[in-house]
Amino acid sequence: MGKATILGVPFDVKTMAEAADTAVGFMIEPGQHIICTPNPEIVMEAQTDTELMNILKAADMVTADGIGIVWASKYAENIITERVSGYDLVLQIFDRIKDTDNTVYMFGGAPGVAEKAAEEMRKKYPGLKIVGIHDGYFDAKEEKNIIADIKEKKPSLLLVGLGSPKQEKWIYSNLRFTGAKLAIGIGGSFDVMSGNLKRAPEFFCKLGIEWLYRLIKQPTRFKRMMRLPKFVLRVRKVMR
Numbered sequence: 001m002g003k004a005t006i007l008g009v010p011f012d013v014k015t016m017a018e019a020a021d022t023a024v025g026f027m028i029e030p031g032q033h034i035i036c037t038p039n040p041e042i043v044m045e046a047q048t049d050t051e052l053m054n055i056l057k058a059a060d061m062v063t064a065d066g067i068g069i070v071w072a073s074k075y076a077e078n079i080i081t082e083r084v085s086g087y088d089l090v091l092q093i094f095d096r097i098k099d100t101d102n103t104v105y106m107f108g109g110a111p112g113v114a115e116k117a118a119e120e121m122r123k124k125y126p127g128l129k130i131v132g133i134h135d136g137y138f139d140a141k142e143e144k145n146i147i148a149d150i151k152e153k154k155p156s157l158l159l160v161g162l163g164s165p166k167q168e169k170w171i172y173s174n175l176r177f178t179g180a181k182l183a184i185g186i187g188g189s190f191d192v193m194s195g196n197l198k199r200a201p202e203f204f205c206k207l208g209i210e211w212l213y214r215l216i217k218q219p220t221r222f223k224r225m226m227r228l229p230k231f232v233l234r235v236r237k238v239m240r
Contacts, residue, residue: 004064004076007234009043009056011064013078020092021064026182027059027156033177034059035184037086039066040231042164047234051163053170059085063089064088068231075239087189090159097156099127105150105180108136108161109190117193133153136162150178155225 003010014022026033028037036059038046051186056062063084064070073080095105106114119129135147143201151160158180160167167185190196 001122002109004073004080006069006076006080007043007047007231008053009046009062011036011069011076011080013073013080014061014063014084015082016084016092017039018098019084019089022061023089023093023157023182023184024096024102027097027173028181033061033182034171034181035061035063035089035173035182036088036168037084037089037166037184037186038069039065039226040068040072040221041066042093043069044227044231044234045165047088049165052168052199053169055165066194068228072231072239075235080205083105084218086186087192088186090186090189093157094121095126097128098125101129102156103129103153104130104157104159105132105153105155106130106159106161106166106190107134107146108133108186109188109194111135111137113190113194113196114161116195117190120193120195136213139203147174147177150180154179157187159189160184161186161188163187 004013005011012019020183023035026200036057042052046056063086063134064073064080065083065085067077070080070083104117105106105172109117114133114135118133122128122130130156132147132149138146158175158178160171160183162170162185164185164187167187171183187198
């Protein structure tokens, strides 16, 4: 389907179903794989963070997490027709791998959040095999223990919720030590999976303004959200 390069970040032009099928395929292919799901904020971060940009360019699949990315693709060589958010992609993967031998490890979030997320996901997807859980609070010594635990469990899918760009950098630096087949950075998705944070109502999602709902609920995100108009202006300046 080709790529849509937006401000240097190469996005895969895939529907949600195609992306989920590709992800499941990564779990049975040789080697290890990384999926990144950047939104406009992360794309803007990558403009000044060379390490993050290189990781996004090296990832096996990059999906458009944000209606702003879909909009910007109209100025690219290929047009993205569908938003593929990290949260929704993971749920699609769960639905495909339940009742199979594929396993999941959840790493990140505040203490207790990943455990609650695992509990809720097992209810929602009976047969889903979650083999390991660890929160996102650790020092150098504990990090070694986490990597060792993941390696022992050998998950098909490693979900890392440390926030961006920390999670992408952690995955890129440590995936080879874990034995996991596929790793995805999922930001605060464990909070949503656990029920601690409610997702935007369908009305906001359909209009592509889920970001507005999050801003209303979390005013502290205002500073981060200021990157959105900067993203629009940069796309119009650079890509037109």
